[in-house]
Amino acid sequence: MAKITLQGLRHSYSKVPSGPADYALKQIDLDWRDGGAYALLGPSGCGKSTLLNIISGLLVPSEGKILFNDRDVTTVPPDQRNIAQVFQFPVIYDTMTVYDNLAFPLRNRGVPEDKVASRVKEIADMLEVTAVLTKRARGLSPDVKQKISMGRGLVRDDVNVVMFDEPLTMIDPHLKWKLRSKLKELHQRVRATMIYVTHDQTEALTFADQVVVMQDGEVVQIGTPVDLFERPQHTFVGHFIGSPGMNVLSCELREGAAYLGDHQVALEGPVTSGYGRFEIGVRPEFVKIAKQGLPAVIRKVSDIGRHNVVEAMVGNQRVAAVIDGPVPGQGDAVHLAFAPAYTRLYRDGWIATSPAKAA
Amino acid sequence: MALELRQISSRIGAITHVKPTDLVLQPGAFNVLLGATGAGKTSLIKVMAGLAKATTGQIFMNGVDVTKDSPQKRNISLVHQFFVNYPHMTVYDNIASPLRVAGMAKSEIQGRVEAAADVLRLRPMLKRRPHELSGGQQQRTALARAIAKESTAVFLDEPLANLDYKLREELRDQLPDLFAGRGAVVVYATSEPEEALMLGGYTALIDDGAVTQFGPTAEIYRHPQNLTAARVFSQPPINAAQVTKQGSRARLANGVNWELSGKAADMADGVYTVAIRPHHVSPVRESGDQVELQGRVSVTELSGSESSAHFAMSDQSWVSLAPGVHPYKVGEGHTFYMDPAKCFYFAPDGAIVA
Numbered sequence: 001m002a003k004i005t006l007q008g009l010r011h012s013y014s015k016v017p018s019g020p021a022d023y024a025l026k027q028i029d030l031d032w033r034d035g036g037a038y039a040l041l042g043p044s045g046c047g048k049s050t051l052l053n054i055i056s057g058l059l060v061p062s063e064g065k066i067l068f069n070d071r072d073v074t075t076v077p078p079d080q081r082n083i084a085q086v087f088q089f090p091v092i093y094d095t096m097t098v099y100d101n102l103a104f105p106l107r108n109r110g111v112p113e114d115k116v117a118s119r120v121k122e123i124a125d126m127l128e129v130t131a132v133l134t135k136r137a138r139g140l141s142p143d144v145k146q147k148i149s150m151g152r153g154l155v156r157d158d159v160n161v162v163m164f165d166e167p168l169t170m171i172d173p174h175l176k177w178k179l180r181s182k183l184k185e186l187h188q189r190v191r192a193t194m195i196y197v198t199h200d201q202t203e204a205l206t207f208a209d210q211v212v213v214m215q216d217g218e219v220v221q222i223g224t225p226v227d228l229f230e231r232p233q234h235t236f237v238g239h240f241i242g243s244p245g246m247n248v249l250s251c252e253l254r255e256g257a258a259y260l261g262d263h264q265v266a267l268e269g270p271v272t273s274g275y276g277r278f279e280i281g282v283r284p285e286f287v288k289i290a291k292q293g294l295p296a297v298i299r300k301v302s303d304i305g306r307h308n309v310v311e312a313m314v315g316n317q318r319v320a321a322v323i324d325g326p327v328p329g330q331g332d333a334v335h336l337a338f339a340p341a342y343t344r345l346y347r348d349g350w351i352a353t354s355p356a357k358a359a
Numbered sequence: 360m361a362l363e364l365r366q367i368s369s370r371i372g373a374i375t376h377v378k379p380t381d382l383v384l385q386p387g388a389f390n391v392l393l394g395a396t397g398a399g400k401t402s403l404i405k406v407m408a409g410l411a412k413a414t415t416g417q418i419f420m421n422g423v424d425v426t427k428d429s430p431q432k433r434n435i436s437l438v439h440q441f442f443v444n445y446p447h448m449t450v451y452d453n454i455a456s457p458l459r460v461a462g463m464a465k466s467e468i469q470g471r472v473e474a475a476a477d478v479l480r481l482r483p484m485l486k487r488r489p490h491e492l493s494g495g496q497q498q499r500t501a502l503a504r505a506i507a508k509e510s511t512a513v514f515l516d517e518p519l520a521n522l523d524y525k526l527r528e529e530l531r532d533q534l535p536d537l538f539a540g541r542g543a544v545v546v547y548a549t550s551e552p553e554e555a556l557m558l559g560g561y562t563a564l565i566d567d568g569a570v571t572q573f574g575p576t577a578e579i580y581r582h583p584q585n586l587t588a589a590r591v592f593s594q595p596p597i598n599a600a601q602v603t604k605q606g607s608r609a610r611l612a613n614g615v616n617w618e619l620s621g622k623a624a625d626m627a628d629g630v631y632t633v634a635i636r637p638h639h640v641s642p643v644r645e646s647g648d649q650v651e652l653q654g655r656v657s658v659t660e661l662s663g664s665e666s667s668a669h670f671a672m673s674d675q676s677w678v679s680l681a682p683g684v685h686p687y688k689v690g691e692g693h694t695f696y697m698d699p700a701k702c703f704y705f706a707p708d709g710a711i712v713a
Contacts, residue, residue, distance in 0.1 A: 043523055044493070172396050173550055177595070181658035181669070188689070199523050205661035225661045226684045240525060242664040285664060285682060303577040304556040306638040306680075322664075322682075 002068040002160035002193060004032040004055065009064035011050055017062070024050045025061070026217045032195070034069075037187045039196045039208035043240070047217040048197050052165060055195070057081045068160050084153040084162045088169045090145035092152065094138040098129060101137055102151050109156070123151045126186055143175045150183065154190060164196045168203060180206050201241050213237050229283075230342070235349050238281050244309060244320045247287065248346070249280045258345050261315050263294050266340040269356035276348040282338045284309065287321035289328065290337035294319075298332045312336060360421045361385050362407065362512055362544040367416035369406050376402035378569040379415060384544050384561070389535055391555040391576065392548040394565030394591055400548040403565065404514045407546065408435045420511055433512065436505035440517040442497035444489040450476075450500050451485040457508045475507040478537055495526040502530075506537060512544040519554075531557055552594045556580060564591045586632055586709040595637045595667050595678040602633040602704070609633065609699075613673035617650045617699045622713035631712060632705040637667060637680035639701035642693065649696035652677065659687045670695065 011025040020026060025047045032038055040048045053059040054066060057078035065074050073081055084105070092101045102120045111119075124130045127147045137145060146167060153162050164183070168176050184207050187194050196207045204211050205225040213221045213228065213236070220234040221227070232238035238246030252259045256271050258280055265280055289310070296312035296319060308327045312319050312334065319336060328334050345353045362384040369377040377399050384390040392400045405411035407418065409430040417426045425433050436457075444453045454475055458468045476482050479499040489497050498518060505513050515534075519527040535558060538545045549555060555562045555576055562576040564587075572579050572588040583589035589597050602609045605628050610616040619626070640652065654670030654677060661667075666685040669678050670693060679695050687693060704713040 043525065174395050177658075177660060181660065185658070185689070201524065201663040202660060205663060206659070226686070229663060229684050243524070243528060243662065245525070245528075283664070302557055302559065304553065305577065305580045306636070309557075 003034040003070070004030075004161060004193065004195075005065075005067040005070070006030040006051075006055075007065040007067065009051075009054065009061050009066065011054065011059070011061045011063075023062075024217050025054075028064070028219055030212070030219070030222070032193060035191045035193055037184070037194050037196070037207060037209045039198060039204035039211045040214060041198060041201065041204040041211050041240075042214035043199055046214040048214050049165070050217075051214075052163060052195070052197050055161070056083055056085060056163060082158065082160045084156060084159045086150050086153040086162070086164045086167050088166045090142070090149040092137045092145055092148050095136060097134055097136055098124070098140075098148055099133040101148055102133075102155055105152055105156050119155055119157070123155050126189060127151050127182065143171050143179065146171060147179065147182070150179075150186075154186060154192070157190070157192075159192065161193045161195060164194065164198075166198055167196075168198075168200075176203075183207055201243075205241070213240065215240075231344075231351070231355075232281065233351050235279060235281055235346050238283065242283060242285075244284050244322075246281050246283045247319050249282075249314070249317050249319065251278050251280045251345075253278045253345070260294060260317075265294070265338060265343060267353050268341055268344050269354050271345050272347075272352050272354060274347055274352065278352070279346045279349075280338075280343060281346050281351075282343045284320040284322045286339040286342040287319060288337045288339070289321065289323060289334050291335065293335040293337040296334055296336045298328050298330055298334060301327050301330060360511060360542060360544060361419075362546075363419040364407070365417045365419070367403075367406055367418060368414050369402050369411060370414040371411075375568055377406060378567075380570050382563060382570060382573060384546060386542050386544045387539075388545075389538070389558045389560030390544065390546045391558055391560060391562040392546060392565050393552060393555045393562050394548075394550065396550055398550075398565045398591075399568040400550075400565050401516055402568070404437075404516050404546060404548055407512070408437055408514050409433050410437075434510050435512045435514060436508050436510040437514045438498075438501045438505050438516065438518045440520045442489070442494065442501055442521070444497060444500050444504075446489055449486050449488055450481055450492070450503075453489070453500050454481075454503045454507050457504060461508075471507045471509075472503075475503040478506065479503045495522055495530070498522060499530070502534075502537070506541075509541065510543055512546065513538065515545070515547045517548055517550065520550075535559065552580075552592050555592070562592075564588050566591050582711075583703065584711055586634065586705040586711075589634050589703060589705075593636055595669075595680060597634050597636055598640060598677045599632050599634040600675055602631050604628055604631060604704075609702075609704075611673075615650060615652060620700065623702070623704055626704060626712050630707065632707075632709075634703045634705065635697055635701055637678040639698045640677065640679040641696045641698075642666075642668065642679055642681050642685050642687070644696045646698070648700070649698055652695040652697055654693060654695055656687045656689050656691060656693050659685075659689060668693070668695075 006028050009028040010023055012023045014022045042048050054061050065072055103116045106116045124133055198204050212219055215236045221237045228241050235248045258265045294314050296314045299313050300311040302309045308323045310321045310323050364380055364382040366379045368379045394400050406413050417424055454472045455468050481499055519530055559576050563573040564571045566587050572584050580592055600611055602611055604626050607619055607624055608616050609619055652672055654672040656668050656670045658669040665682055667680045668687050706712050
């Protein structure tokens, strides 16, 4: 297993890039610890597949270096990088038995049969496919096939990194959580460096210790699931993670205080200096209906069973709030209160407040 | 204009896809068909739309028997999970195609296409072809076609399943408004309970080819008539275990017991199934009335704003769902707290008792 370092990585599909817009990857510097569980999370077109292809060696970056255990592998071809990959669609041999499918990557490298047997058994046990080892892969259901595909990625213990590229896209929603959690468990048992690429927040946050959130070819935050939820460094992270996402409200800054219309909004702490476009970010979980506060008019109330999602208009901006208990009706005039410790200011998308020091 | 099914069933060869079903769907609100993959949602839609023949029963639209009518004659629209557009036509022509088939005047077609494009924010893309669009835009084109047509009934068969979840959130929010006031019966199939709740309206719970319960969405979520309905309408899965009622107390096999109140206190002594939704099983104590459950955490999941933990309690798997991010340790013991007032009790035949 290996530590993976990305140094000053930039990539453009255009031969003569003329500006930042021509870069599919803008500037990436990253250190991925040996044995860590990482996720690359972002919407389609954010550059995560480009990054994955650079790590696997299918693509040589326009600029920068990629290191495995401090060895420069930037131009090393894929077959010499010693990487295992699991794709969206199961990659298995239909005519072979499950056992032979799992054994294939080992036999290919001349691993002796007794070691093959013990390793296949171990992986099959972890994936709970021992009962079908002697069956041909052809007749198996898609989720079992994908498990075997994962098993093929995990069976070798000498790979530098195991990469998963949207591995659950084709799996039935009711089976997804089982595979999601299986992968997490597998990581804890085999302790290989794993990179999981997805646009699905639940998959990323469930699997990874550290999530790399990408947007428009740029890394906007690297953090633990708690960091991403509680203190988004960028409005995109706040919006993309969480359902509904963080409220992002245009505001004015006057003498270091944030205003929505005439109303001052208390922030988590002091605003860092600088000019730009200012927005207040607060998650719907931290918005309450109160006796006083921001005047708002209820636009819509959705009873989603375990709580209500209330949408209110503050001026011409929509604010979502997650409310337990009684809710006002559509059209009602109310006041909203934001929890100050979770209310932040963003400048040009990036966080521009620092938390107040504990007294 | 109502859509009414009377004893409709569908059998192909030896396989029953839809058991005899009675259902009356009204315009003006979404009618959600909620059930797992393979439960029979698509089969039911096909029969309603006229794409598959009913084995038994009759279908009425606005009181008229349409059982033998073609989809064209029924004047329906259908949007699938997979984006279906004509690849060689522009977005404009894709939206206009059913109107042209209907022989509508050119000026009226233009008005309707543009209105539908405005609603779905496709104006700038009207001259493009489907392959030049993102998945979301392609699906919006299919939806625009359904809206422009002003059909008698619109069938949306998991239309958002193949979209990124943020886009899904956005479209799900807009869909009910898009069809509001159009007078069409809108039927929406999904396998996700959360989606049904967000769409509101009415929901029919589908399990094994049969409608197990139908009614206003939030109401049937709160008041399942039977254990199957409670299971179908819960994600993560509802916790269910055998419980013995004796006197005023209920007791699980592992000895955990609690005082019964309300209707549950009036149940006859005996064995029942107790069921409680995951968000009423909390990782922290919220009130003194809560019952302690000792479990070993086996799986944890984070959805962004909520955490779920699957835990084993005397060989049974339970799930807790809580707001925020909870740092669980997989493999370790954890005490969960269940609110007994939120429990459902079902008789051995599955019917709700309390």
